[in-house]
Amino acid sequence: MSAHQSEQVDRANARALRLLYDAEPVLVDVRPAIEVIPGMTKDTVLTSGPPLHWDAYTGGQRTAILGGVLHEGLASSTAEAERLLSREAVRVAGCHDFGAVGSLAGVTTASMPVLVVEDAGSGNRGYCTLFEGAAPARLNYGVYDASVQQNLEYLASVIGPALGAAVRLLDGGIPLRPIMARALRQGDELHSRNTAASALFLQEILPGLFDLGADLAREVVAYLTSGDYFFLRPSMAAAKAMADRMYGAEGSSVVTAMAFSCAEFGIRVAGLGPRWFRGPLPEVEHARFFPGHDLGDMEIMGGESLITEVCGLGAFAQAAAFTLQNYQGKPEVMVRRNLEMYRITAGEHEVFKIPFLEYRGTPAGIDVRKVVATGVTPALDVGIAGKGGGQIGAGSFRAPLQPFADACAALDQLN
Amino acid sequence: MSAHQSEQVDRANARALRLLYDAEPVLVDVRPAIEVIPGMTKDTVLTSGPPLHWDAYTGGQRTAILGGVLHEGLASSTAEAERLLSREAVRVAGCHDFGAVGSLAGVTTASMPVLVVEDAGSGNRGYCTLFEGAAPARLNYGVYDASVQQNLEYLASVIGPALGAAVRLLDGGIPLRPIMARALRQGDELHSRNTAASALFLQEILPGLFDLGADLAREVVAYLTSGDYFFLRPSMAAAKAMADRMYGAEGSSVVTAMAFSCAEFGIRVAGLGPRWFRGPLPEVEHARFFPGHDLGDMEIMGGESLITEVCGLGAFAQAAAFTLQNYQGKPEVMVRRNLEMYRITAGEHEVFKIPFLEYRGTPAGIDVRKVVATGVTPALDVGIAGKGGGQIGAGSFRAPLQPFADACAALDQLN
The missing domain is CATH 3.90.1700.10 (v583 domain like)
Incomplete structure (x- = not known):
């Protein structure tokens, strides 16, 4: 690369950084993936990483993908799920190609509630599923059994709808960047530690929760405060919405x-x-x-x-x-x-x-x-x-x- | 001091530290000072520091003491308050002698709601008034005017009773030491910074707040989250209850x-x-x-x-x-x-x-x-x-x- 070309790249990078710094990710909704992720279908399973052919997924990630198929009721047995995936009756795709990001195995299916984070300036949206709670058995860590299935159903039927309703009650949603900037001053780095950000998020959503009634509100608070890890998912969806802005910087x-x-x-x-x-x-x-x-x-x-x-x-x-x-x-x-x-x-x-x-x-x-x-x-x-x-x-x-x-x-x- | 005497003091200090480390301060109530502070009377004004004769209080601390007398309705003018204090019809005393601690001027009067923090082991109680909120004009910073008076009345009629009711609804109150230990991991030192501890406290009291009804709960949350300084007072009352345990270590x-x-x-x-x-x-x-x-x-x-x-x-x-x-x-x-x-x-x-x-x-x-x-x-x-x-x-x-x-x-x- 010549000095001239190198300077051009530097300028492109400055544009990329400007786009990154000016991002304003806002949590605007929590909805089932199929309702909000463009291109999502009933028979799609999103998963983490540069996409592979189904045969190449092994171990926990394979288990989680199969679990996603079962969770959606597309198959009634693992064997049937394997067959559907093998003949591509169920499609496996990469989260990133759908504007989503996945934690660990990152399996995201149609009915799962996802956080919808919109960048105010660009309209970019980043999506991420919900923290599965403090239970050791979780789909994103490659486990699918009755307890995982039950928990996913609970997230889909209770927590997701309640969070969505509360967020929609808050005019303009919940701006995430101020929470993230503050959390860095309270000991979080917003990837492996999200303790402070989770508490700050609770404060922001609280006015919306009160309108859901005491019982439901108490249930959502119990979920939000279990495990100190809730905010990783908003952090990821926000980061996706922010990072995607940088594609606008040609040559960077x-x-x-x-x-x-x-x-x-x-x-x-x-x-x-x-x-x-x-x-x-x-x-x-x-x-x-x-x-x-x-x-x-x-x-x-x-x-x-x-x-x-x-x-x-x-x-x-x-x-x-x-x-x-x-x-x-x-x-x-x-x-x-x-x-x-x-x-x-x-x-x-x-x-x-x-x-x-x-x-x-x-x-x-x-x-x-x-x-x-x-x-x-x-x-x-x-x-x-x-x-x-x-x-x-x-x-x-x-x-x-x-x-x-x-x-x-x-x-x-x-x- | 001889080597032998010095060793005796060392041993006494070890006992003092053991008492300090084993303290378990718990917020058990929020009540008007006169209902809970032993020896408190209608005509007592507690204030910060080793006690002085009334004449020796000057500036903002003097203003705050006078404000306390007016706030209690003991006088209808500053001049009258001065007279009552001069002839000791109103008594000025040190917070510490009543188990209390004061922020800045530290004026504590009969009707003011105080945090009641009890050490589980010793039964020691530490008392502290409530954070006056983010308004610049506050009694503890030496200001007494209509807005300060109005705010003190709001604390006494709305916030104090609501906090008290919520705390009493929580079986066993709110243990403060775990909040304090966690807050040190989230960027607080619990004197000049109480941001994380205030958020953690909110999480703990929330289950009690829900039972007060949405409107009141929302009001209390607004108070607790304004100014990021609420927790200084629980921190002070807890510290008082903890520190007082050490008097048990003779010779320390x-x-x-x-x-x-x-x-x-x-x-x-x-x-x-x-x-x-x-x-x-x-x-x-x-x-x-x-x-x-x-x-x-x-x-x-x-x-x-x-x-x-x-x-x-x-x-x-x-x-x-x-x-x-x-x-x-x-x-x-x-x-x-x-x-x-x-x-x-x-x-x-x-x-x-x-x-x-x-x-x-x-x-x-x-x-x-x-x-x-x-x-x-x-x-x-x-x-x-x-x-x-x-x-x-x-x-x-x-x-x-x-x-x-x-x-x-x-x-x-x-x-």
């Missing part, structure tokens, strides 16, 4: 998506459209496993919550969340890792700031050129699933270099 | 109270009972003033929120609250100041911990001997009042050495 080398399936990690780049650049799975840099588990029990079953890192959150804001030290390393390690991310980003976020770094903006806008030049790949704050399903820990991972190198080469060819 | 050199009036700073020590050791007012170490104000506008009008520092909070937990950097100095300064406090404390808190310091317990139990030996006096996170009333800033102050030296000498005489 800034990353617009990172995601993985059970088999591959992939990125998208603003100047290269919806094309996935694929590579091997991320590797563990530092992790902690729940009692009775170790690295040998780990199974990667997909994940798209890395959309938060794309927006300067998660591992890019680790120094805001020292309570994660057991999972990610001592505070000094977290600070060092956070500072390292400035080496591979095009800017510093104007709204998301880190108190410990004297309110320096988070490193924002991963530049594939800088990743290749430094050999430093993005750090990723992720939850860890176990073989056989369920969460067994959490940690800080590293993305592979290959997709960034390939994207860089593709950008070179473009110029 | 650990501080059980720090407080100041408009004229004097004072401390109490576990082994020396209710006697105040008095000295000059604290001095500003680092402060920030709101636009249009500077150090020359500052007026000290009392304050007992330093009871939080007595319990290892506030300035003793600055490294938990980097968002206060504008008021207290850069993060590295805050960390250094926080670490310095370990030089003058007898222990490290077993429950209150600081994530950035790798979950080290906060420095707890100020040992007057160590203060004298090092010349390091306690740092204090305080709000700053302006001449003529109202808040004009906040900062980190330093206690004077004299009272610690005097207490140390008194302990020596005891031994």
